[in-house]
Amino acid sequence: IEDFDAYRQQLAEFVFKTGPAMKTVFERARRDPTRIVYADGESERVLRAVQGVLDEGIALPILVGRPDVVAMRIERLGLRMKVDADYELVNPHHDYRYREYWTEYQSIMERKGGSPAEARNIVRTNSTVIASIMLRRNEADGMICGIAGRFTEHMSHIRNLLGLRDGVNDLYAMTALITQKGTLFICDTHAISEPSAEQTAEMTILAAEVVRRFGMAPRIALL
16 A cells, blocks of 8 residues: 555545545645534534544634533543643633623624623523634634534524625525435525525525535536
């Protein structure tokens, strides 16, 4: 075996059907790893994924979670990552930015009836809110959330705190479906149950943009 990196990639594509779909994304990520905040940093599934991310060198992880819980689960799972050396940890119960976070949340939500007491409580207890504020403040480049809880609640926090890109009128969801015949991207599976013609057109354009990021030429069917 002359090129072990190529060999590992070949094995990965053989074992995981997601390989061809993610190859372009991973290659781009390795060239320029970005800061990704994992809202559910205490989840064992997330911790295993983060170890894989570190092994592949595709991101700089930030975990939201209680230090003792995260450390205990890393040890129980036999993972190798170390706090501060491999990942940054944000403790929702004690972080030096807490006051800045809840006051920023309050300034956004006060027009919707949110009180300072509610803002303080939510920023202590809701990891999706914490991750969204970090993204808003450019303390992270991307976020992953939603392991537990209702999709609509996570989406509501993201809409309120991050908003929409200029020129985009609504928020849509897309699911990647990996099949034996290839990868399908399906819209809208979660956010818009009965889209109008204008919403259908907009989500189609946005979906094509995302598919191109996977290194694929989009072919679209409207059903």
